[in-house]
Amino acid sequence: MTANDTLSLVRAVARPLYGGSDDYGDLLEAIGDARFVLVGEASHGTHEFYRERARITRRLIEERGFTAVLVEADWPDAYRVNRYVRAPALEGESESSDGSALDALGDFQRFPQWMWRNEDVLHFVEWLREHNTRHAQQGSVGFYGMDLYSLHRSMEAVVQYLDRVDPEAARRARERYACFEDFGHEGQTYGLYTSHGSEPCEGAAVAQLVELQRREPELTAAGALAHDEHFYAEQNARLAQNAEGYYRAMYRGRNESWNLRDTHMADTLDALAEHLESQGQRARIVVWAHNSHLGDARATQMGRGGELNVGQLVRERHPGEVYNIGFSTYTGTVMAADDWGERPKRKRVRPGLRGSYEELLHEVAAHLPSPNFWVNLRDTNSGTQVLREERLQRAIGVIYRPETERWSHYFHASLPEQFDAILHFDETDAVVPLDAPRANRDEEALPDTFPTGQ
Structure with a gap:
């Protein structure tokens, strides 16, 4: 099969995203009655990933009755947010003393602060508080951490x-x-x-x-x-x-x-579900974490090396009750640090490597009416079948090292085995931290001749 054949098959099953209110109607139908919806991200510092998973989560709460959001954050820090968003239904020792969403995010002080102290999370926390206020008689939706x-x-x-x-x-x-x-x-x-x-x-x-x-x-x-x-x-x-x-x-x-760590996170999900029941x-719980935690490890190079993850464990423990969503981008900017504990920078994201899913999805996007789209990987068709062939896949965490990108940020994976759906945003922007770093500007632009291959 030629590269053009592959592109044509994937393009035929790609569903464009335009930013409108009806973007995710088909996705919600695909999610169906799943109790656990895992919503990933390909980096810890991309605005579109935070914004879109918040949009999906709002619909799951309003239209499907989801009762909790569990995030890749520390339990006590997130529980302060939980008290704030659930304040209309709480009293006594459980009451929140915070007067705003910004105050409620105040315990996220350790590195990397921008991962949860950013404008997109702030807006979601404000929305969740308002939602719980409007629906106080129906029970409140909580916000919890699992790290x-x-x-x-x-x-x-x-x-x-x-x-x-x-x-x-x-x-x-x-x-x-x-x-x-x-x-x-x-x-x-x-x-x-x-x-x-x-x-x-x-x-x-x-x-x-x-x-x-x-x-x-x-x-x-x-x-x-x-x-x-x-x-x-x-x-x-x-x-x-x-x-x-x-x-x-x-x-x-x-x-x-x-x-x-990932077993603890999966155990926390189970404990929260049992407590709510x-x-x-x-x-019915939405989980927010990095693709590397939520994409089934058995479909990846890391899984073959002995690693497991939340996505694998939740699928094994709750067969038929999980819907798993991954995210992807080709280029743009990201908020990340050079090393652990260092100040974040707004870094340029290099174009996806040759032979990667990022490159393939970029080429699909080039011939669609929108550069952003999603694919239902559960569908059985020629498009999802060609995606099963292993390719490189990028993962950017709180650290991004573009100078060693192939070895620091890429691994081999089979996308349809990892996820039930993939959302691709071709060019993305960095999140805006609530605590502006001392240097919040693009790094020196990469030369036009920088290689995009391996």
Whole structure:
């Protein structure tokens, strides 16, 4: 089959996106009765990815009754947003003291702040609060985090909860968590020292989680709001236990730490679904995370190397109840850093490499009435069939290294095995951070002669 044949077949099944209110009607029909809709992103700093998954999520909430949004963010930071957006239905200890969406995003202070403190997330949080206010009698839609980097903040949250409900239990929690104080406040430092022989704090973290689980009936006797607060604390204790293992695993190999992190995120999704169901809600949850977490790992080069991910685990645990959406772009700008912990820059995204999905979808876009489109990969047709052949696929995280792009950001994958749908936005723009970096301008433009091939 020639390259032109491939383009013609994919072009025939591409559905243009024009930015109108009817863009995603067919997509919602394809999603059907799925309980879990996973909405990815090909970078952590692209405006169109945030904007469009918010548009899809709003429709899922308004038209399909979805009850929660679970994002690739730390549990305590996102829970402050949850209190704010659900404020019309909460009271007492659960009430939010934040006066605006900007205030509610205030706990997202660690690197990379722009991932959640950006204008697109701000607008979505404002919308979610307004939606819950309009529909207060029907139950509120929550906003939750599923990542595990907040080791110390989560331990503090457990103690604060117990200070309110059982001061003696709070004393025991402080004694257990004091084990971590010898290692400072950086999880990486804890992992480094314990990997070199220092006694780990695993037993203390496990004991605290077990006590909270065992005492749940006693501590939640006051009703639904007490159940909410206990669930928040129990998830923080679970996060502390898993983060303890994660930071130790960091020094034993990438696969082990990656798998621990993604298993924690999938477990958080299951725990949230169970909690919502226990309160009489049908758990229908939208998940926001990077393509690398949500695209089924079994269809990728990383999966063959021993990595699993959220997309794989959720499909395995909930067969027939998952719809998985990936995103793609060919070029434009992205907000990213040169290295971990450094200030973000508005970087140029190099055109997709020769032989990549990005290049193929770009060539499809060139002959459509709109440069943005989506493909339902669940459809059985010649277009989706030719997409099954493995190609390179790009993943930009919070770090973007264009000078080593092939090795830093590309891997082989089979798109229809990864996702149920792919949304392609041919030229995209960087997100606008709420905390403007010192240098928020394009890097020096790449020369016109820069190679686009491997």
